[in-house]
Amino acid sequence: MTIPSRIAVDAMGGDEGIAVMLAGAARARRRFDGMEFILVGDEARIRDGLKAHPNLAAACEIVHAAEVVAADAKPSQAIRRAKTTSMGIAIDLVKQGRAGAAVSSGNTGALMAMAKLSLRTMAGIDRPALAALLPSLGANDTVMLDLGANTEVDERNLVQFAVMGAAYARTALDLARPRVALLNIGTEEMKGTDSIRDAAAQLRAAKHLPLEFTGFIEGNRLSRGDVDVIVCDGFSGNIALKTAEGTARFVADLLRRAFSSSLRSKLGFLISKPATELLRHHLDPNNHNGAVFLGLNGIVVKSHGGANEVGVDTAIGFAAKMVRDELTRRIAEDLGNFEAKAA
Numbered sequence: 231m232t233i234p235s236r237i238a239v240d241a242m243g244g245d246e247g248i249a250v251m252l253a254g255a256a257r258a259r260r261r262f263d264g265m266e267f268i269l270v271g272d273e274a275r276i277r278d279g280l281k282a283h284p285n286l287a288a289a290c291e292i293v294h295a296a297e298v299v300a301a302d303a304k305p306s307q308a309i310r311r312a313k314t315t316s317m318g319i320a321i322d323l324v325k326q327g328r329a330g331a332a333v334s335s336g337n338t339g340a341l342m343a344m345a346k347l348s349l350r351t352m353a354g355i356d357r358p359a360l361a362a363l364l365p366s367l368g369a370n371d372t373v374m375l376d377l378g379a380n381t382e383v384d385e386r387n388l389v390q391f392a393v394m395g396a397a398y399a400r401t402a403l404d405l406a407r408p409r410v411a412l413l414n415i416g417t418e419e420m421k422g423t424d425s426i427r428d429a430a431a432q433l434r435a436a437k438h439l440p441l442e443f444t445g446f447i448e449g450n451r452l453s454r455g456d457v458d459v460i461v462c463d464g465f466s467g468n469i470a471l472k473t474a475e476g477t478a479r480f481v482a483d484l485l486r487r488a489f490s491s492s493l494r495s496k497l498g499f500l501i502s503k504p505a506t507e508l509l510r511h512h513l514d515p516n517n518h519n520g521a522v523f524l525g526l527n528g529i530v531v532k533s534h535g536g537a538n539e540v541g542v543d544t545a546i547g548f549a550a551k552m553v554r555d556e557l558t559r560r561i562a563e564d565l566g567n568f569e570a571k572a573a
Contacts, residue, residue, distance in 0.1 A: 235264075235330045235550040238320040241271035241279075242298040244335030244542075245535045248272075248279050251335065254533075254542020255290075256283035258550075261543065265550060268329050270295050271316040295319050299340045301535070308340030309347055317341060321348045324528040330553035331529035333520075333545050341532055342379055342523060349528040352558065354565045357383070358525035359391045360464070360532070361398055363548075364474065368455015373399045373408070375461060377521060378468035388412065388429035388461055393568055394524040395459040396441035397560040401552055405458055407442050413462035413470065414446035421446065429461075438571050439564060449473075520545030522552065524561065529553060 237258075241251045248271065255267055266289045269276050273294040280287040295316035299308045312318030317336050323329040325348050334341050342360070351358055361375035375395045380387065392410050399408035412430055414422040419430070426446075433443040444457055449470055452460060462470070519541035521532045529552050533545035 235262075235553045236266045236268065236328070237546055237549055237553075238268045238270060238323040238329035238332040239546070240316045240320045240332065240334035240336055241269045241276055242295070242316040242336070243535075244533065244537065245301075246538075248275055250537070250539055251542055252276070252279045252283055252286065253539035254537070255546060256286040257539055257543040258546040259286050259289055261547065262550060265546075266290065268293055268320075268323055270320045270323070271298070293319060293323070299337050301337055303337055303340055305339045305343035308337065309343050312344050312348065318344050318348075321345050321528075321530060324530065325349055331531060331549035333531045333533055333542075333549050335533040335535050335537060335542065335545075338378070338532055341530065345523050345526055345528075345530040349526040349530070351525050352527055352562055352565075354562070354569060355390055355394075355525040357387055357390075358523050359394060360521050361395055361524050362471070362521035363402060364453065364460075364471070366453050366455035368458075370403045370405070370455075370458065372452070372455065372457065373402065373459045374452070374467060374471065375459075375524065376464040376467050377471050378464045379523070380463060381465040383425065383463040385425045385428035385432065388425060388463075389432050389568070390525070390565065392429070392433055392441070392443070392459065392461045393439065393564045394561050395461055396439070397557060397564050398522065398524060398552075399458045400440065401555040401557045401560065402548060403458060407440055408458035409442045409444050409456075410459040410461065411444045411447035411457040413452075413460055413466060414448065417446045417448060419445075436568055436571065439568055520548040522548065522557075524557075527558065529557060 239255055241248050268291045270293045273292050276292050297315045299315045299317045317334050320332040321344050324332045357380050359376035360379040363371040364374050366372045373395050375391050396408045396410055399405050519534050519537050523530045531545050531549040
């Protein structure tokens with residue numbers, strides 16, 4: 231597959247460090263023809279790690295960074311070291327236009343703060359939002375936002391999140407008119423806060439946008455595949471995401487325990503292994519890895535700190551696809567059309 235792009239990778243971020251970040255980038259390089267990288271971090275350690283990945287070494291530039299943002303660093307502390315840390319330099323490369331996107335597995339709060347300060351929010355966007363893909367029973371994954379960037383929002387923010395989420399779904403999922411819903415405590419029109427109901431009214435009236443607003447969705451249907459984009463405030467979204475992840479782990483652990491409880495269960499496991507492998511693949515977070523900060527003048531993707539090389543590859547692939555499909559431009563056009571119609 232050809233996705234010509236140049237991605238800045240924070241090679242020092244993540245729980246596993248350089249080895250996994252380089253292995254993931256090398257995997258992405260093999261999947262996508264023409265992809266190039268700027269690897270940011272300790273130059274000596276990166277060069278040593280590249281010995282195992284000659285294909286990546288031939289398609290990358292190294293930018294040295296003297297420092298790394300610690301996993302427990304406060305955003306305010308990280309911002310003060312933006313010019314010397316691998317994370318901050320990777321984001322700045324996007325601002326300079328030297329890279330189409332930045333990918334980091336580091337501290338989420340620091341990444342958000344640095345990206346917002348360096349790239350700034352797009353015209354017409356009040357607050358950026360964190361969006362990710364969740365596995366579903368439908369024909370495609372489901373986009374969900376906000377997942378923690380904004381704990382309190384109003385109806386204007388929710389409408390902007392819906393527009394950005396729909397543009398992201400059109401890019402990441404190749405959907406012409408994504409189905410969009412607001413997360414709520416019920417599906418009836420009178421349910422929820424004033425902000426949620428007011429946002430719903432505005433989205434119902436926005437017939438000219440390339441999205442289909444379907445109303446409200448409850449938490450117990452997040453994974454059903456009934457909609458393509460789920461919109462909520464960051465507080466609710468973060469809780470919903472972690473609850474879904476915890477439930478997936480619970481089911482996997484329960485199956486593992488059940489299949490190892492007796493000789494008959496072990497035999498049953500061997501018979502059902504193809505089905506359980508399919509379940510494991512579908513629920514593996516590495517196959518859905520990569521949350522993007524929507525609403526900034528540039529693309530920044532957050533890879534899960536514990537992602538393996540498959541997960542890093544997935545995040546890089548998402549970043550490159552968003553660059554190729556001009557996600558930022560799409561968001562600006564959709565938001566401009568919405569505001570023009572509303573006026």
